[in-house]
Amino acid sequence: MPEAMVASRASDSASSATTQTVDAAVVGAGFAGLYLLHRLRKAGFSAVLLEEAGDVGGTWYWNRYPGARCDIQTIDYSYSFDPELETAWKWSEKYATQPEILRYLGFVADRYDLRRDIRFGTKVTSATWDQAVQRWQIETDNGAKVSCRYYIMATGCLSAPKPPEIDGVKDFKGEVYFTGRWPHEGVKLAGKRVAVIGTGSSGIQAIPMIAQEAAQLTVFQRTPNFALPAHNGAPPADRLGALEGDRAAYREQARLSMAGVPWPQQTVVSWQLSDAERRERFEAAWAAGDLVYILTQLWADQGVDVDGNKIVADLIREKIRGIVKDPETAAALSPHDHPFGAKRPCLDTNYYATYNRPNVTLVNLRQEPIRAIAATGITTDTRSFDVDVIVFATGFDAMTGAMLAVHPITGRDGKALSDVWANGPQTYLGLTIAGFPNLFMITGPGSPSVLSNMAVSIEQHVDWVVDQLAALRDAGFTTMEATETAQAGWAQHMADCAMLTLHRLANTWYTGANVPGKAQGVMPYTGGVGPYRSICDEVVASGMLGFRLTGPNIAEQCNDGEVVRLQPDVRLVLGLLAQMNLPPLETMGAQGARDFITEFNKGRPAGRPVGEVGDGVLLGADGPLQYKLYRPATPGPHPIVVYFHGGGWVLGDQQSDDPFCRDMCRRTDMIFVSVGYRHAPEHRFPAAAEDGYAATRWIADHAAELGGTPGPVLVAGWSAGGNIAAVTCQLARDRGGPEIAGQLLVCPVTDCSFDRASYIDNATNYFVTRGLMFWFWDLYCSPADRTDPRVSPLRGKLAGLPPAFVTTCEFDPLRDEGIAYAEALAAAGVPVEQLKARGHFHSSFTMVDMVITGVPGRIKMAEALRRFAGLPPEVKPAPQKLEAAAS
Ligand code: N01
DSSP states (O other): OOSSOOOSOGGGOOOTTSEEEEEEEEEOOSHHHHHHHHHHHHTTOOEEEEOSSSSSOTHHHHOOOTTOBOSSOTTTSSOOSOHHHHHHOOOSSSSOBHHHHHHHHHHHHHHTTOGGGEETTOOEEEEEEETTTTEEEEEESSSOEEEEEEEEEOOOSSOSBOOOOOTTGGGOOSEEEEGGGOOTTOOOOBTOEEEEEOOSHHHHHHHHHHHHHBSEEEEEESSOOOEEEOOOSSOOHHHHHHHHHOHHHHHHHHHHSSSSSOOOOOOOOGGGSOHHHHHHHHHHHHHHTOHHHHHHSSOTTTTTOHHHHHHHHHHHHHHHHHHOSSHHHHHHHSOOSSOTTTSOOEEESSHHHHTTSTTEEEEETTTSOEEEEOSSEEEESSOEEEOSEEEEOOOBOTTTHHHHTTSOEEOGGGOBHHHHTTTSOOOBTTTBOTTOTTEEESSOBTBSGGGSOHHHHHHHHHHHHHHHHHHHHHHTOOEEEEOHHHHHHHHHHHHHHHTTSSGGGSOSTTTTTTSTTOOOSOOSOOSOHHHHHHHHHHHHHTTSTTEEEEETTEEEEEOOSOSOOSOHHHHHHHHHHHHHTOOOGGGSHHHHHHHHHHHHHHTSOOOOOOSEEEEEEEEETTEEEEEEEEEOSSOSOBOEEEEEOOSTTTSOOTTTTHHHHHHHHHHHTSEEEEEOOOOTTTSOTTHHHHHHHHHHHHHHHTTTTTTBOSSOEEEEEETHHHHHHHHHHHHHHHTTOOOEEEEEEESOOOOSOOOSHHHHHTSSSSSSOHHHHHHHHHHHOOGGGTTSTTTOGGGSOOTTOOOEEEEEEEEOTTHHHHHHHHHHHHHTTOOEEEEEEEEEETTTTTSTTTSGGGHHHHHHHHHHHHHHTTSOSSOOSOOOOOOSTTO
């Protein structure tokens, strides 16, 4: 039952003396608000929806400028909560116009009888948390106040238009319009001289339409944006077929996808494709007319790697040059200041071709900034343009604007939201804010929102909020509030996610850069719709992790903590591995495990091209050993790094760490020689250790033949390979050479003790387990030999060893022995640098191009190796001749 009576209905709530008492108040009657109202009612809550506009629609109510359409295919940009609603409405176009979307939202409002609980023409003027009664008290500019238990902002991300920030707007004697507040009766532009300022999505949609009508159109562009042809028309038969063929599966795939549209995850990387293959993919995407498609389906590295991205950006710039006849205009329209997709790209109809019209002029504000607006028009640094109409397509104070600018929100202890967010929005899950009990946001900052299909994200957010409110009520709780710990953890996770994509490299409304003085930082959640959904579910499954729940007749509940401590891509990788439900490696037998790893490695992204990769044979401790040599593309000779692969002395070979060797070869500009040392159980201790030493000596002796710089070599290794590298340094010191300039130890095995905290904390769940390590040790080394420094280098003498860089990962059983080794080296006077990688697991750095957040760590490792070799840390770019395929 609703906890309170609705004192006055929306339709008869005129008196400001009365207070409307409801369970939940919602602000905003767009996609989010309408679904919220429906769900709240169904869950048995009394609710009122407050809306400033005269009708439903939200952004689609206000944005009526010519050419306004959605830019996610409309069959995807629809509610999916009710299959009957889905079949009751047919979209007429691939990208519906604003009037059609508005009709749809009106249809939804009528179908679920929503209008009776909506107070139109009602603006909230303040919202204050009343701790004594544990309710939000809402003041409005029209009619009754509202007292509610739950206050839910469905105010949208792009609903507070940004002021134009240009001097003299008030002096202009002609007509002024904002795309975000377009007059309902339309605007007659025929025969007029029109100026449009701004070339974001709104400007790019409006400009071709205005050009057709106006006598003269002058476009004032500060920053060019990437735009792609929509190829609008009927909804494409293949997509429609997929939806209608299995509606539930189609919607489910969208919910689990990264962007909220059911396209598969692309796995092919750009360097695996030839020029011709890349062009073919690009042309298909250009013809498809679909933003999400081109952003996700070309090659896997396009959104995460500047090189992979540049290939797409170049191809789009080529298209612009092909369409726009005047080369100077084409150059001005070509974006160079941000990676494709880092700023919101646009979907257009004839945008670039519009600049071929005789009545259209582009003014490049980077060359001649606007000085002022005067009575008759716009003056730049070099010219004056007399116009009759100015259209501002200058965008929005995005994501936080609607929450902060619209009305003061005061939380617990009188805290103002504007103060709490002074340095940028702080939220937990983008849904809640510490210090603001029972306040919820739909698509708030910190949620995937604008980086996703809004329809899918809105439904997920609404469902989550209403489900939790119902659960709270059923348990007897009346308040729910995020903890500071959970919120800080979410901020960290957001920052980690932001490292994954290229959004941080562009000045955009995503980062607050479009509003002067606004705090900067990537505001939407960049970790993807599917992962976000699973995190929200995990919060619930972990007993409302990070929330404090209180109620009048029940003990407070607070399971405090951070919901994601892993790096986002590590979380994904571990999730995929868990889904595969693999038997433990140690149950497969040595050969079975080797076969499995070989198969497993076939599925990983191919390593990047280097100058040359060659195979050879060297002399180990007891006979020939295979090696693989990775040579940089730059002219030699190069310093040599002797590399030892991971695999617990049992698994792997000279090519099993191929992506890592390639990556490090590129980053260091050094030769990597990966040694195929002998493995247990066929060759037990000390075979691997002695092979490591012998191989290093052989490589040092043959440096010139291998194309290496004469003089000291370097050693590096991962896991058991790190163990061999460390041991090799000790043996080289004790046996009179070779000279080693430095050692890179990545998650090394350094000791035979299994009782350090990391062995216990990370015993399971992070791929390398305590059980697996026991098995490796048993196969390689009998207990009697385990304290020998050739397998437990931590127990050896450490003075006089080459400088070291030791990498350890937070979620690795081997973490603490790696740290112990680094500390012991330092204590013995060896120069040591440590990288303690937060949120990473044992394989983070070798899963190149899968764990993208490993890149900064590998950069540090490469810089250290270069310093050890006496080189400047940074490698100059411009590799000259790369191996076949991808160059
Ligand atoms: O706003 P924007 P928008 N002087 O911020 C320029 C969604 N949307 O309304 O880049 C001169 O993108 C500014 O220049 P700069 C979509 O998510 C969707 O177009 O800051 N110029 C920029 O060119 C979109 O991303 C659809 O240098 C000034 C432009 O104005 C988001 O809404 C349709 C200026 C603003 O572009 C916002 O799009 C429309 C100044 N003082 C919008 N101030 C669909 O199709 C700003 N600019 C669903």
